[in-house]
Amino acid sequence: MSALLPSTIELDALVRAVAGVETLYPAGSALAAVLGTALQAVAPGSATAALVLVDSQPSGIRITAKVGIDAALKAVDVCTRVHDMIAAHLDQVNSRPVLQIRVIVARIG
Amino acid sequence: MTDFTPPDHRFDAVDLGDTDREQASLNGHTIEQLSDYLHCGRLPVDASIDDSPECAIALRSLERLRRAQRILLDSELHRESLREDSWIASILGTITLEAHAGRDIVLPHPQPTARLVVTEGALRGILRETGDRMNNVLVGRCALIGDVEVPKTPITVEVDVTVFPGRNIPRLAEELRQALSAALAQYTELVVAAIDITVTDLQTAIAVSTPQQESP
Numbered sequence: 198m199s200a201l202l203p204s205t206i207e208l209d210a211l212v213r214a215v216a217g218v219e220t221l222y223p224a225g226s227a228l229a230a231v232l233g234t235a236l237q238a239v240a241p242g243s244a245t246a247a248l249v250l251v252d253s254q255p256s257g258i259r260i261t262a263k264v265g266i267d268a269a270l271k272a273v274d275v276c277t278r279v280h281d282m283i284a285a286h287l288d289q290v291n292s293r294p295v296l297q298i299r300v301i302v303a304r305i306g
Numbered sequence: 307m308t309d310f311t312p313p314d315h316r317f318d319a320v321d322l323g324d325t326d327r328e329q330a331s332l333n334g335h336t337i338e339q340l341s342d343y344l345h346c347g348r349l350p351v352d353a354s355i356d357d358s359p360e361c362a363i364a365l366r367s368l369e370r371l372r373r374a375q376r377i378l379l380d381s382e383l384h385r386e387s388l389r390e391d392s393w394i395a396s397i398l399g400t401i402t403l404e405a406h407a408g409r410d411i412v413l414p415h416p417q418p419t420a421r422l423v424v425t426e427g428a429l430r431g432i433l434r435e436t437g438d439r440m441n442n443v444l445v446g447r448c449a450l451i452g453d454v455e456v457p458k459t460p461i462t463v464e465v466d467v468t469v470f471p472g473r474n475i476p477r478l479a480e481e482l483r484q485a486l487s488a489a490l491a492q493y494t495e496l497v498v499a500a501i502d503i504t505v506t507d508l509q510t511a512i513a514v515s516t517p518q519q520e521s522p
Binding site: 220222223263265268271272273276277280284295296297298299300301302303304305306 | 357358359360362363407410413414415417419420421422423424425427428429431432435492493494495
């Protein structure tokens, strides 16, 4: 079985489902997010911009997830769960080598 | 008597130059635009605001500031004692600057490919909220002094607050310090050498309760 790029839609759903994650923000540039929103406005039903960023490089992939978390929980616990969930998924789908999984807490509470 | 900004009016007390305005923008928005958005009940929905954590942090701070201002203006005594809008303007200025993502505060993970971080903006936002939730306190400036990006490097937290009457200030400062310390431990692994609290403004009219926890 050949190595694949992970589905960003699946990654979005996985991260959103992690306990303690309240919001999933676009991890790409602000410009890309605004353009994606504008595209949705003029062409509803067009492909929705993924929120989890998958950056494919010759030597492997870099994943970035930017989240808002529940203030009642420890940030490191939520981040670890997000990371481990993504890592397990990548392992499961036999993805390309993982260079980095970056989890950013951009908002608390 | 000085004219005051009504609590339901958009804030426009910050007069920034073009460069400052650009630097102070939040995901392409200014604090005035966010204030307008709040004033209009967040309608029409603007995804470029709603999808931005920096804007979300600033909006929450604006909501708390508005609530505090409303409580103050509801007091006729305080209305007469309020000196000018500079107090509001200075807090608005810090909200704008401190909502930015800023530096990465690293969280530990055993995997070498893992990079877990809390943004400086997220941390400042929750520290500000922690202070604002206490009665008789409104946080002005909140700064993390030191190299927060290098784990185990001691840092200092500096917080400027406005205090409203009704509480013993040293006791209030100690409670605030403990609350901030607990928040820092909850959301980071930072080594905090000191939490310095400066009372930069004393509101002197009547006892008021600053905003309590808001709805998400």
